[in-house]
């Protein structure tokens with residue numbers, strides 16, 4: 001269970017709202033552990049598929065607008081995330097959705113959240129703040 005607090009805030013409202021949405025997905029999946037069904041996997045993957053567009057596009061546009069120096073490295077991390085989602089989609093397409101797969105998605109999302117959002121996304125938020133103050 002991940003609880004939202006200010007320490008997780010990037011400081012850009014739209015980004016923070018989307019991060020809160022992924023926390024909700026993580027917590028929903030965690031709550032369903034042990035009783036999850038194929039529908040849960042389909043729902044989670046549909047969410048992640050939409051997230052790739054809505055969320056990463058939003059961050060990328062912001063980075064492009066600001067001439068963010070870490071753009072390439074940040075984008076690479078997003079691509080890594082996208083590749084994981086594709087991997088899960090293929091697994092779902094060709095395999096039987098299992099508890100193990102849902103557990104894998106959950107572990108992946110938690111790790112992603114902890115490392116990417118608390119480091120790269122927060123660094124971006126900091127850059128946005130500094131730019132706003134100097135501009």
Ligand SMILES: [Fe+2]
Nearest residue numbers: 059074120121
């Ligand atoms: Fe990001």
Ligand SMILES: [Fe+2]
Nearest residue numbers: 055059117121
């Ligand atoms: Fe993000």
